[in-house]
Amino acid sequence: MKYDTDTQLSLNLWQQSAHTPHLQVEQLSVPDAEIIFYPSYFTVEESNEILQRLFTEVNWQQDKIKCYGKEINLPRLTAWYGDAGKCYTYSKIKMNPISWTPVLLLIKKRVEEIAQLSFNSVLLNLYRDGKDSVSWHSDDEPELGKYPIIYSISFGGQRKFQLRHKFDNKLKKVELVLTHGSLLIMKGKTQEYWQHQIPKTSKSMMPRINLTFRMINCLT
Ligand SMILES: O=C(O)CCC(=O)C(=O)O
Numbered sequence: 196m197k198y199d200t201d202t203q204l205s206l207n208l209w210q211q212s213a214h215t216p217h218l219q220v221e222q223l224s225v226p227d228a229e230i231i232f233y234p235s236y237f238t239v240e241e242s243n244e245i246l247q248r249l250f251t252e253v254n255w256q257q258d259k260i261k262c263y264g265k266e267i268n269l270p271r272l273t274a275w276y277g278d279a280g281k282c283y284t285y286s287k288i289k290m291n292p293i294s295w296t297p298v299l300l301l302i303k304k305r306v307e308e309i310a311q312l313s314f315n316s317v318l319l320n321l322y323r324d325g326k327d328s329v330s331w332h333s334d335d336e337p338e339l340g341k342y343p344i345i346y347s348i349s350f351g352g353q354r355k356f357q358l359r360h361k362f363d364n365k366l367k368k369v370e371l372v373l374t375h376g377s378l379l380i381m382k383g384k385t386q387e388y389w390q391h392q393i394p395k396t397s398k399s400m401m402p403r404i405n406l407t408f409r410m411i412n413c414l415t
Pocket residue numbers: 318320329334347349356373391393405407
């Protein structure tokens with residue numbers, strides 16, 4: 196019940212900017228990949244509101260991973276939301292989804308509008324400062340299928356996003372700055388041929404929230 200009036204307010208604000216033709220878009224020319232970047236998919240006004248709400252409303256958790264037999268904290272907080280039963284395993288962490296909240300459903304609707312697809316889950320990451328990060332990996336878990344389609348939204352502090360080719364070390368790293376309200380799309384063979392990371396930085400950084408919308412096919 197707590198969300199009803201807030202959500203109504205957000206809907207009014209967001210309905211005004213549901214058209215996309217004016218949006219700035221960059222199609223990256225990267226071999227063995229399909230990467231598209233919208234630096235301002237959400238307006239600053241929308242992004243500020245969403246950042247605030249996700250920060251307080253999401254059920255953030257501190258996951259741990261085993262490293263040389265020792266349990267260590269992941270250098271970020273995470274949360275997994277989605278349709279019931281769409282469980283997902285990464286870094287040996289099995290995540291059961293929490294049901295969609297009103298603000299997540301609004302973001303999902305905006306993402307699906309441009310994707311012309313529907314997503315059944317979203318992984319959220321909270322980078323509290325420059326020491327939080329995600330290290331080199333591909334989003335290539337079997338549940339995502341052969342050509343994973345990832346719609347990745349960022350709010351808050353700008354962070355570098357780097358990509359490196361898995362097999363051809365003559366190819367240079369690709370680097371993007373993920374801005375407040377941006378949308379990064381990775382599809383086609385991107386996950387098969389490239390890894391990506393958000394490196395740590397010693398610069399002082401505002402908190403950042405990232406959402407990656409995914410289509411999971413449960414294998415169990
Ligand atoms: O924070 C980001 O932009 C990337 C997050 C990511 O790669 C992931 O959650 O798989």
